[in-house]
Amino acid sequence: YYPYDANAANNPEAYAVNATNHSNLMWAKTETSFNGQNKSPKLAFAPLMSKLVLNVKSDAKEAGALIGGEVTLNNLQTQATANLLNGQIEANGTAENVTPTSITASSGYEGTYETIVVPQTLEAGTEFLTMVTTGNVTIKAELAETLALNAGQEVTLEVVLKEEEATIKVQEIKTWENLESESAIAEKLLP
Numbered sequence: 001y002y003p004y005d006a007n008a009a010n011n012p013e014a015y016a017v018n019a020t021n022h023s024n025l026m027w028a029k030t031e032t033s034f035n036g037q038n039k040s041p042k043l044a045f046a047p048l049m050s051k052l053v054l055n056v057k058s059d060a061k062e063a064g065a066l067i068g069g070e071v072t073l074n075n076l077q078t079q080a081t082a083n084l085l086n087g088q089i090e091a092n093g094t095a096e097n098v099t100p101t102s103i104t105a106s107s108g109y110e111g112t113y114e115t116i117v118v119p120q121t122l123e124a125g126t127e128f129l130t131m132v133t134t135g136n137v138t139i140k141a142e143l144a145e146t147l148a149l150n151a152g153q154e155v156t157l158e159v160v161l162k163e164e165e166a167t168i169k170v171q172e173i174k175t176w177e178n179l180e181s182e183s184a185i186a187e188k189l190l191p
Contacts, residue, residue: 001015001025001084002026003025012083015082015084017082024047024116025047027082028045048082048152049117050150054073055156056113056160057159070132071102072129072130074129074130077118077120078117090119091118101114121146122143122147128143137164141159141165143168144168153173154172154176157169
């Protein structure tokens with residue numbers, strides 16, 4: 001697993017994970033066996049967390065109402081238990097509100113936001129999004145469909161604002177690329 005935590009050895013089957021503190025938690029299974037030679041086994045790292053991206057646009061006649069606004073993702077579990085022996089992770093604890101990070105807007109959108117979360121499933125009807133525009137209009141949105149946020153996946157949602165309501169739909173689900181190259185991780189792990 002990466003990054004290394006000396007406390008993980010105390011209970012590797014039930015390692016406590018917090019999305020804020022462990023946003024780049026990765027796990028690897030060896031691809032080659034160690035045969036006693038002075039060579040390191042090849043490791044294939046994959047994220048244990050899930051990345052969530054929101055592309056937001058408005059159907060307003062004048063663009064820009066979202067720039068500088070506030071975005072909150074509601075009812076997300078931020079705690080999990082990871083089994084570092086087999087790479088399994090399971091969300092637990094109480095759902096919380098999360099403030100995603102604003103990043104450079106994707107082409108055709110007024111705002112793009114991202115956050116790292118523990119893998120979890122959010123049921124249809126869950127209040128998921130609260131936005132406050134620069135005009136101080138609060139818009140809330142529920143999920144129309146069940147949303148699965150799986151380990152190692154990057155889920156991109158499209159959020160379209162219409163007056164005081166929003167629609168949310170899955171735009172893309174893909175494998176989340178490693179946050180760091182495997183060689184960079186290996187250099188940190190090995191002497």
